[in-house]
Amino acid sequence: MTETKQQNNRWQRPDWIEYLWGYIPNFAGIPTGTSHDIGHFLNVERNGLYLARHTSGASQEVISLFALLHDSQRHTGPEKEHGIRADIFARNLRDLGYLDAMQTQDFENLSFALRWHSDPILTREPTIGACLDADRLELSRYWMAPSPEMMNTEAGKAIAMQFYPDQIHAGDFLK
Numbered sequence: 001m002t003e004t005k006q007q008n009n010r011w012q013r014p015d016w017i018e019y020l021w022g023y024i025p026n027f028a029g030i031p032t033g034t035s036h037d038i039g040h041f042l043n044v045e046r047n048g049l050y051l052a053r054h055t056s057g058a059s060q061e062v063i064s065l066f067a068l069l070h071d072s073q074r075h076t077g078p079e080k081e082h083g084i085r086a087d088i089f090a091r092n093l094r095d096l097g098y099l100d101a102m103q104t105q106d107f108e109n110l111s112f113a114l115r116w117h118s119d120p121i122l123t124r125e126p127t128i129g130a131c132l133d134a135d136r137l138e139l140s141r142y143w144m145a146p147s148p149e150m151m152n153t154e155a156g157k158a159i160a161m162q163f164y165p166d167q168i169h170a171g172d173f174l175k
């Protein structure tokens, strides 16, 4: 197993993050078969880890936690406040000691990305940018192409440019 990890050069969740992925979806009552279920979380993590491999300075730990938490408090329709609730949820996890392994700046980046991920903001901060892009790229599940101009990372912009031009452009319509 270790050899496979090394051969693929893939980032693996450290145990403390794997633990959170194991229990938070159930704890938070994440529904299945919806557009914001655990499948979406995993897709956002996959996107973000890909972007991190092409974005200097992007934290894979923060991206994995963002993917897990960003829509974990989104239970009722497309309301904006779920990002704020996700930030509060992360702060509660930190206060309970579940995020003790995180650096302070990493937590601040996670907090910012969680709180504002539904808003059409742009940033040059690589970790926050990769988090936001990873989620925006998932607009494709609604058959909407994410807008290149709304991508924060060069890798995200390159992916967005590849979507077929006859797809509806997402513009600043963000989930």
Ligand SMILES: [Fe+2]
Binding pocket: 070, 071, 074, 082, 117, 118, 175
């Ligand atoms: Fe969201």
Ligand SMILES: [Fe+2]
Binding pocket: 036, 040, 044, 070, 071, 135, 175
């Ligand atoms: Fe999302």
